[in-house]
Amino acid sequence: MTSLRDVLVAALKSLLRGKSFLRALLTFWKTSPVLPVSNDASQPKTPRDVVADFLVDAEHHFLGYTSAGGLEEFSQKLKHQFREGLWSDPACMxxxxxxxxxxxxxxxxxxxxxxxxxxxxxxxxxxxxxxxxxxxxxxxxxxxxxxxxxxxxxxxxxxxxxxxxxxxxxxxxxxxxxxxxxxxxxxxxxxxxxxxxxxxxxxxxxxxxxxxxxxxxxxxxxxxxxxxxxxxxxxxxxxxxxxxxxxxxxxxxxxxxxxxxxxxxxxxxxxxxxxxxxxxxxxxxxxxxxxxxxxxxxxxxxxxxxxxxxFGKDILPLTKWDKLLKAAHPRPDFQPLEHLVSGYYLGEICRLALLDAIATTGIFGGTVPPSLQTPYSLDTETLSLIEA
Missing domain, CATH: 3.30.420.40 (ATPase, nucleotide binding domain)
Structure with missing residues (x-):
């Protein structure tokens, strides 16, 4: 049976032959075998287990704040910033x-x-x-x-x-x-x-x-x-x-x-x-x-x-990838909310998450494709096509 690693390496090779990042991903999705996930802690984890663990961790990073009642707290703090902005902040409202x-x-x-x-x-x-x-x-x-x-x-x-x-x-x-x-x-x-x-x-x-x-x-x-x-x-x-x-x-x-x-x-x-x-x-x-x-x-x-x-400075829940984006940004505190939700930044957040996944799970053969090495090279338009 073809291993997951073999499929990922094949996807990477097709990428290097000139195929787009999106096409390489589609190639992987269409040909990837379904590998069993082991629940036995004594058994070594399969590549599929490692990827599944990464996705669970990623979901916690993005959604854990909402499940813990954080939205109501965030809403109250954001409303407070809105009131201050309406009355005195010269940069907004x-x-x-x-x-x-x-x-x-x-x-x-x-x-x-x-x-x-x-x-x-x-x-x-x-x-x-x-x-x-x-x-x-x-x-x-x-x-x-x-x-x-x-x-x-x-x-x-x-x-x-x-x-x-x-x-x-x-x-x-x-x-x-x-x-x-x-x-x-x-x-x-x-x-x-x-x-x-x-x-x-x-x-x-x-x-x-x-x-x-x-x-x-x-x-x-x-x-x-x-x-x-x-x-x-x-x-x-x-x-x-x-x-x-x-x-x-x-x-x-x-x-x-x-x-x-x-x-x-x-x-x-x-x-x-x-x-x-x-x-x-x-x-x-x-x-x-x-x-x-x-x-x-x-x-x-x-x-x-x-x-x-x-809005959102010092009150937004930041994932580790958001923090990486902020650290590399020339104006890290200028538009805190925009960094998390706007089309200009969503692709970059996904790229940073992919780099993390490549390093920790071995997807793409553990090698960063050239098309992902440049900051902001993965745009949100590509993510929209994938989602569609």
Whole structure:
């Protein structure tokens, strides 16, 4: 009978012949024999026993906290951090300048930009009024561009030049003579923090970005809208940033356009975040900074970018692999919750667990495949394919 080790070595050899990590795993799963598991402590453990023990230990690392009543304790501590953040923390629970949800009667064509942790989307969007159109809005044209590690490594203005080139390629056919006096109006969904002291819906200063991005380097404190407008102008595009919101706020606003009962927007992607439409009094007054008194006189509610990923410091249950990820991270305490649940990090946590399994159980013949040797080389997209 073929041994488990022989099957794993065969999978590794196929990997080295050029097959992908996923395909090698599938090869193993389809051909692996079912080996008996011994319950006799006096008998030497089979390779299957060792793997089973590792999986039991892994399940305890990930789920033991929940079975011991830890979720309720974690919930209480997290709620306490939420309250502190709402009242005083300048880095999270950021009130936008938007005090109202869409009426559904807005109309016209606009350019929409969505800058996420792994994707740039550029779309020409037509709003058709909710009361006269069944769908409310439609995408006239959209292009999607992957943001890989090379793009994340673009420093300062280089990143915005990269953006402007993609914007130009998408809207070139629809420019129709836009000028400085009559620019193309743009709404930007920005998946990163901006300076909370907004004095208009179209303003916002760059803050450190996280997720491995260097775009804010040398530009922290610069106006985000002006930075993008300048980069586009260098490509011959006359645009005006009419609104800058966080991606979670954009999700909330776009859903509220067609579903007026919407009050929360949730992001589960490369990052994790929530936007909420909350009473103005929920937020500490100093966090509104220099907004005119007229804003406070008319606003009863405000859209809040919670920056959810920043919560959880010193209260999150960490596995040994989470601790390894944190130790190697350049900003280990910047986004504690995001490190545990977001798409940018889940693949790396799995890679670290696989390295541990290879060393302790002998899977893959006890040899780390080349495709697993580089940090973040196993992405969450691959895990999604495996899960599917």
């Amino acid at each position: 950021l009130p936008s300048y938007n005090s109202q949800l869409p009426t559904g009667r807005e109309s016209g064509q606009y350019l929409a930009l969505d800058v996420g942790g792994s994707t740039l989307r550029v779309a020409l969007v037509e709003l058709r009024r909710r009361d006269v159109s069944e769908c409310g809005s439609r995408i006239v044209r959209m292009n999607t561009f992957k943001i890989d590690n090379d793009v994340r490594s673009l420093r300062g203005a280089e990143f915005f030049e990269w953006m402007a080139e993609r914007i130009h390629g998408t809207v070139e056919r629809s420019e129709n003579g836009h000028t400085t006096e009559h620019p193309l109006l743009v709404g930007l969904a920005w998946s990163f923090p901006i300076e909370p002291r907004q004095t208009s819906s179209r303003g916002g200063k760059l803050c450190p970005m996280g997720k491995g991005f260097l775009a804010a380097d040398d530009l922290v404190g610069e106006d985000l809208g002006e930075t993008i407008q300048l980069a586009c102008l260098q490509k011959g595009l006359h645009v005006e940033l009419s609104a800058i919101v966080n991606d979670s706020s954009a999700t909330l606003l776009s859903a509220a356009y067609t579903t007026p009962s919407t009050r929360f927007g949730l992001i589960l992607g490369t990052g994790v975040n929530i936007a909420a439409h909350l009473p103005v009094a929920t937020i500490g007054r100093p966090k509104y900074s220099d907004r005119p008194s007229s804003w406070h006189e008319t606003a009863s509610h405000v859209i809040v970018n919670t920056e959810l990923g920043m």
